[in-house]
Amino acid sequence: MTGRIHIDHFTTLDGVAQAPGGPDEDTDSDFRFGGWQAPLISDTDGTQISAGIEAMDALLLGRRTYDIFAGYWPHQLEGADSAIARKFDAIPKYVASRGRPQLDWRDSHLLDRDLAAELAALRDRHEEIHVIGSIDLSRTLVTQGLFDQLNLWVYPIVVGPGKRLFPDDGPPASLTLLAAEAASEKGAVLLRYGWAGSVPDVGDMSR
Numbered sequence: 001m002t003g004r005i006h007i008d009h010f011t012t013l014d015g016v017a018q019a020p021g022g023p024d025e026d027t028d029s030d031f032r033f034g035g036w037q038a039p040l041i042s043d044t045d046g047t048q049i050s051a052g053i054e055a056m057d058a059l060l061l062g063r064r065t066y067d068i069f070a071g072y073w074p075h076q077l078e079g080a081d082s083a084i085a086r087k088f089d090a091i092p093k094y095v096a097s098r099g100r101p102q103l104d105w106r107d108s109h110l111l112d113r114d115l116a117a118e119l120a121a122l123r124d125r126h127e128e129i130h131v132i133g134s135i136d137l138s139r140t141l142v143t144q145g146l147f148d149q150l151n152l153w154v155y156p157i158v159v160g161p162g163k164r165l166f167p168d169d170g171p172p173a174s175l176t177l178l179a180a181e182a183a184s185e186k187g188a189v190l191l192r193y194g195w196a197g198s199v200p201d202v203g204d205m206s207r
Contacts (some may be wrong), residue, residue: 003123004148005060007131007138008052009165010037011154016162017135025068026163033159040155045183048190052151053087058126060119062134063097069132070105094122094129096137119146135163143171145195149178156187172199 010020019025019034027034061069069088076085093108095101096115103110111118122129131138131147141147142165152165174196183190 062137
């Protein structure tokens with residue numbers, strides 16, 4: 001079995017992926033638009049997101065996103081979000097961190113510093129591993145080609161400054177568009193990408 005690694009990201013039209021879920025999710029640099037995604041969600045993207053959650057058998061998270069999830073989802077096992085909460089609670093959670101955090105959420109595991117080797121082991125252990133949010137970790141996976149599919153939900157809103165999956169200072173990477181789908185009756189699109197390698201320099205492209 002060779003498992004696949006999916007990166008799931010929600011971004012604004014100008015590429016901001018910071019704090020889509022709520023106002024207190026990530027206020028770094030005095031970000032003022034936390035929760036920007038909520039008014040733009042519809043049945044279509046809700047169904048797409050739910051299908052991805054149903055298919056996953058492991059979560060791969062950065063430390064900040066893990067802390068956010070661990071502080072919220074274990075307390076949602078009853079109520080409107082209980083299906084998602086039970087799924088996240090039941091599957092293994094793998095955390096990439098430069099430190100040695102205490103991981104109290106059930107079935108949580110800290111990855112070793114050798115990320116490529118750890119991901120190879122996860123592919124042998126699981127069929128479908130999803131990264132949700134985790135901007136810093138996602139940047140690393142994309143720029144090093146350590147993923148199989150980037151699922152990018154792009155919403156028709158522009159917010160200006162904020163954390164981005166593709167920052168101005170790079171590094172560069174090439175992606176291949178696998179599919180483009182309508183994601184929301186409110187104007188969002190879902191773009192699915194695969195890794196295509198590094199970006200050739202101008203001299204190589206002109207030959």
